[in-house]
Amino acid sequence: MNRARIAALPSLVVLLSLVLAPPATSQTPKHGGTLNLMLREELSPGFAIHETGTISTVWPAMPCFNNLVLFDPLKKTESVDTIIGELAEKWSWQDNFRNLVFFLRKGVKWHDGQAFTSRDVKFTFDMLREAADAPAKLRINPRKDWYANIEAVEAADPHTVVFRLRKPQPSLLLMLASGYAPVYAAHVPPASYRTGCVGTGPFKLKEWRKGEYVEFVRNPDYFVKGRPYLDGLKYLIIAERGTRQAALQAGKLDVAFPGETTKTAAEQLKKAVPQLVITPVSQNVNDNIIMNVKKPPFDNPKVRLAVSHAIDRRALVQAVHQGGALVGASLAPKPWGFWGLGERDLPGLPGYAAKPADEKAKAMKLMAEAGYTPDKPLKVEMVTRAIAIYVDMASFVINELKLVGIEASLKQIETAQWHPMATRGDYQIGANLTGIGPDDPDANFYENYGCGSPRNYSQYCSEQVGKMIDQQSQELDPKKRVELVYAIQKKLEADAARPILDWKIDHFTVWPHVKNLIPHQSIYNFGRMQEVWSDK
Amino acid sequence: MKTYVLQRLVIAVLTLLGMSLVIFTLLRLAPGDIVDILFSTAGYVSPSEKQAIMKELGIDRPYWVQYLDWLRQIATGDLGKSYRYDLPAWQIIRPLLPVTLELAALSMVFAVALGVPTGVISAVRQDTGLDYVLRIFSLAGLSMPAFWLGMVIILTLVTWLQWIPPLTYVSPAQDLKLHAVQFLLPALAVGYRSSALIMRITRSALLEVLREDYIRTAWAKGQGGRVVIWRHALKNAMLPVITVIGIEFAFLIGGLVVTERVFNLPGVARFLVDAILWRDYPIVQNLVMFIAIVVILANLLVDMLYGVLDPRVRYGS
Numbered sequence: 058m059n060r061a062r063i064a065a066l067p068s069l070v071v072l073l074s075l076v077l078a079p080p081a082t083s084q085t086p087k088h089g090g091t092l093n094l095m096l097r098e099e100l101s102p103g104f105a106i107h108e109t110g111t112i113s114t115v116w117p118a119m120p121c122f123n124n125l126v127l128f129d130p131l132k133k134t135e136s137v138d139t140i141i142g143e144l145a146e147k148w149s150w151q152d153n154f155r156n157l158v159f160f161l162r163k164g165v166k167w168h169d170g171q172a173f174t175s176r177d178v179k180f181t182f183d184m185l186r187e188a189a190d191a192p193a194k195l196r197i198n199p200r201k202d203w204y205a206n207i208e209a210v211e212a213a214d215p216h217t218v219v220f221r222l223r224k225p226q227p228s229l230l231l232m233l234a235s236g237y238a239p240v241y242a243a244h245v246p247p248a249s250y251r252t253g254c255v256g257t258g259p260f261k262l263k264e265w266r267k268g269e270y271v272e273f274v275r276n277p278d279y280f281v282k283g284r285p286y287l288d289g290l291k292y293l294i295i296a297e298r299g300t301r302q303a304a305l306q307a308g309k310l311d312v313a314f315p316g317e318t319t320k321t322a323a324e325q326l327k328k329a330v331p332q333l334v335i336t337p338v339s340q341n342v343n344d345n346i347i348m349n350v351k352k353p354p355f356d357n358p359k360v361r362l363a364v365s366h367a368i369d370r371r372a373l374v375q376a377v378h379q380g381g382a383l384v385g386a387s388l389a390p391k392p393w394g395f396w397g398l399g400e401r402d403l404p405g406l407p408g409y410a411a412k413p414a415d416e417k418a419k420a421m422k423l424m425a426e427a428g429y430t431p432d433k434p435l436k437v438e439m440v441t442r443a444i445a446i447y448v449d450m451a452s453f454v455i456n457e458l459k460l461v462g463i464e465a466s467l468k469q470i471e472t473a474q475w476h477p478m479a480t481r482g483d484y485q486i487g488a489n490l491t492g493i494g495p496d497d498p499d500a501n502f503y504e505n506y507g508c509g510s511p512r513n514y515s516q517y518c519s520e521q522v523g524k525m526i527d528q529q530s531q532e533l534d535p536k537k538r539v540e541l542v543y544a545i546q547k548k549l550e551a552d553a554a555r556p557i558l559d560w561k562i563d564h565f566t567v568w569p570h571v572k573n574l575i576p577h578q579s580i581y582n583f584g585r586m587q588e589v590w591s592d593k
Numbered sequence: 594m595k596t597y598v599l600q601r602l603v604i605a606v607l608t609l610l611g612m613s614l615v616i617f618t619l620l621r622l623a624p625g626d627i628v629d630i631l632f633s634t635a636g637y638v639s640p641s642e643k644q645a646i647m648k649e650l651g652i653d654r655p656y657w658v659q660y661l662d663w664l665r666q667i668a669t670g671d672l673g674k675s676y677r678y679d680l681p682a683w684q685i686i687r688p689l690l691p692v693t694l695e696l697a698a699l700s701m702v703f704a705v706a707l708g709v710p711t712g713v714i715s716a717v718r719q720d721t722g723l724d725y726v727l728r729i730f731s732l733a734g735l736s737m738p739a740f741w742l743g744m745v746i747i748l749t750l751v752t753w754l755q756w757i758p759p760l761t762y763v764s765p766a767q768d769l770k771l772h773a774v775q776f777l778l779p780a781l782a783v784g785y786r787s788s789a790l791i792m793r794i795t796r797s798a799l800l801e802v803l804r805e806d807y808i809r810t811a812w813a814k815g816q817g818g819r820v821v822i823w824r825h826a827l828k829n830a831m832l833p834v835i836t837v838i839g840i841e842f843a844f845l846i847g848g849l850v851v852t853e854r855v856f857n858l859p860g861v862a863r864f865l866v867d868a869i870l871w872r873d874y875p876i877v878q879n880l881v882m883f884i885a886i887v888v889i890l891a892n893l894l895v896d897m898l899y900g901v902l903d904p905r906v907r908y909g910s
Binding site: 267268296300309472 | 623632633678747750751757855857
């Protein structure tokens with residue numbers, strides 16, 4: 058080694074230490090400070106996470122609560138390996154995944170000072186699964202299906218709870234780790250969460266000024282010593298998109314709303330304020346086509362398949378999302394998701410031929426076999442929700458369908474009517490968006506493809522697929538389960554059960570002083586704020 | 594005058610009663626209800642659960658029972674309970690009223706302060722360069738929607754100063770200066786449009802009056818320009834201007850939707866749109882009634898001012 062090289066060594070070491078240095082999260086966290094976070098609409102219904110299915114409630118309500126277990130807020134990818142204990146200190150699967158035992162933390166207090174015990178856990182999950190002897194009932198119970206496999210919840214002692222399952226279901230733990238699975242207090246009526254919040258979480262509700270903001274303060278009695286770092290959180294409700302963006306740009310907001318920032322908006326923000334930290338991340342929300350399989354013409358599988366072949370997904374990603382989305386099947390694709398089919402698995406599925414013209418030709422052939430020709434086109438009414446992100450996608454799809462002889466007229470449905478109409482099956486074909494809580498096959502398949510599920514809007518029902526879904530749910534070998542999940546996704550696309558068009562990507566934006574707020578592959582699970590600190 | 598006021602008050606009460614029926618009916622004609630919206634946030638609808646919630650909220654009862662119940666509530670000062678918030682409607686509505694009333698009043702003050710003098714100058718200097726400039730200025734005000742102007746103001750402030758007005762309501766007691774800033778910018782955006790309208794009406798009304806014989810007589814008597822314009826001409830030209838001001842103020846109470854959204858002010862109009870989307874009947878019904886009351890009071894006030902400004906107007910005598 059010559060002298061020059063030896064002399065260069067210290068600089069090389071410095072350079073290497075910079076390059077290999079852990080990310081900013083390894084800085085020593087500081088206590089104090091308040092963050093202003095963006096909300097785009099009012100919390101409805103208040104903090105009652107169990108009565109809603111919208112991120113607008115989960116995001117601002119999560120800091121008030123704890124789950125039994127949670128996806129590690131410091132790890133961006135959610136899987137069974139990233140689950141950590143919250144109210145449960147540890148847990149154990151027993152009897153070949155038939156019994157799930159939680160050992161609860163001691164000394165945990167609700168925000169009103171009462172002690173947390175196994176009674177609260179039993180109360181919450183008996184209410185959610187609508188047990189015959191449940192002491193309370195929710196007004197609306199959107200995720201009842203998640204807990205359908207629980208036969209009993211037993212409070213063995215004040216600090217031990219056993220979930221007894223009808224059949225093995227390793228995925229239950231993932232659903233319990235979602236932001237949608239907080240533990241409610243047994244001594245508080247569930248309805249009271251619509252107006253206030255008694256949780257065990259790192260932050261206590263200070264004030265909810267309707268239509269303006271929700272403010273939390275640090276919970277001094279929080280069971281994790283030294284947490285949370287922040288003194289408070291303020292979620293500002295800003296209805297106007299332009300104002301939200303201006304407020305973020307001006308530094309009045311420290312954190313954007315998850316799922317809010319499109320690729321174009323992110324580029325504008327970065328140009329205006331280069332120091333903003335923008336992280337592309339999956340929303341776990343997909344664009345899809347629902348077709349009523351119980352009504353003509355979509356009771357004909359050939360017509361459904363023709364629709365799926367006709368839509369050029371990659372062109373849609375560019376035209377509608379300016380590249381801010383990924384193609385995939387019914388679970389979020391890699392690298393954002395864990396279970397989804399990747400690019401190499403998609404060719405061969407409807408809509409993914411190398412040449413879009415080939416797909417169109419297949420679609421026209423199928424239409425001809427179904428009795429429709431350019432002289433005798435199929436005329437249908439396409440419904441969509443009267444919101445820009447729905448309408449943009451629907452307009453693109455209508456244009457694609459026209460190219461294969463399907464003339465669709467667009468009917469916009471107001472929000473108040475959208476879900477009643479979809480649940481009733483009062484439509485022919487629709488352009489839809491579906492958000493999924495945890496990135497897990499059980500949470501998705503049973504809800505959106507299960508026979509008789511109220512959110513299975515297409516009313517697709519296949520005995521074969523049903524069996525496969527059960528089989529993967531009970532599969533204990535992770536590798537085999539992945540294979541089964543891949544097979545189900547391919548089958549669903551081949552059946553055009555609910556053709557998936559793309560998976561949207563959020564460009565989650567924060568100011569650089571916001572530390573440890575790491576977006577996950579699902580927007581519903583990283584809002585606890587326990588580890589977040591401010592370097593201001 | 595007393596008889597006239599009494600007559601107008603009786604008519605006002607009857608109008609409000611008619612309004613209540615119209616509001617109630619139109620709201621029920623809109624498709625969907627609060628229960629559909631509640632399920633919408635959950636992503637599905639369960640018919641049996643829907644029925645239970647409708648019963649809980651009392652919207653399963655016959656319409657006429659619901660209507661009479663609402664009238665009874667108004668008469669007793671109990672405005673019912675918000676479906677969306679599960680709280681007394683008055684508790685939700687009360688903080689909204691001062692915000693909108695203040696914004697509308699400030700906008701009108703700005704509009705009158707700008708619109709009337711420019712209208713007078715424009716009329717007096719008819720067909721001069723100044724008249725053309727002022728007319729273009731007013732035409733621009735009429736052409737630019739207030740929400741667009743509001744957004745331009747916000748974006749300009751952010752881009753140039755990295756500053757934006759407060760995003761939550763700041764009461765005068767909290768910080769008077771910040772409160773003033775918070776209301777001044779939207780008032781300017783809204784008031785500019787109204788001032789343009791007032792300016793044009795003032796100008797045309799004044800031009801008409803200035804051609805009257807008595808104005809020529811005043812000039813012939815050698816009276817000063819200021820006296821002729823401000824005392825003789827403007828006073829008589831003000832009747833249509835007052836009418837426009839009354840209509841504009843009433844319009845602003847319910848018409849500030851987009852401005853309140855852009856400046857993130859928690860006022861009546863923004864909340865009303867939200868409540869309509871949620872089919873929150875108790876909030877919508879009572880807010881629209883509030884707007885109706887303001888419109889009727891504004892009209893009443895305008896009629897009273899006619900009598901004050903024009904001695905030829907003698908009501909009830």
